[in-house]
Amino acid sequence: MLDHVSVQCDDLGAAREFYETVLGPLGITVSMDFGDVLGMSGADGVPKFWLGKQTTGGAQREIHLAFTAANRSLVDTVHRAAKKLGAEVLHEPKEWPEYHPGYYAVFMRDPDGNNVEVVSHS
Known part of the structure; x- marks a missing residue:
């Protein structure tokens, strides 16, 4: 649905x-680096982010x-990476059946305080 998203950072x-x-x-990964602007691509x-x-x-x-993950294992890998980085984890990885069966996600804060989610819909 979205072509791209841009976020300003402190x-x-x-x-x-x-x-x-x-x-x-x-x-x-970062695919474009203009110094004060970075484009990230899959x-x-x-670059869409x-x-x-x-x-x-x-x-x-x-x-x-x-952000979409292909499977639950990748959601768990992202969670471990966030913890290793010292990022605030808002919600540990778990299934959220109130969204739909198979909705498995982790939620964390980025350095600007934004709520970042990685979700698998398997």
Whole structure:
């Protein structure tokens, strides 16, 4: 549904470390680096998730980002990566049947306080 998402960050270096660490297991990497703007891509190489330095507005408001994992094992791998990084884990990996059967997800905070989810729909 979405073509791409861009998030402004207070500390781009910290955001890059967080997203490279927790999304790496999903095959998502930085594919474009313009210094103050980073494009991250999956296997197709097309940047769909962008990080940039905070340039407009005041204090950020929390946003929610959800990334798809192919299976539960990858959700668990992301969880371990987030914990190793010292990221705040909001919800440990578990099934959320109130969303739908098979909805298995972990929720964590990025360095800017955003709610980041990695979910498998298996």
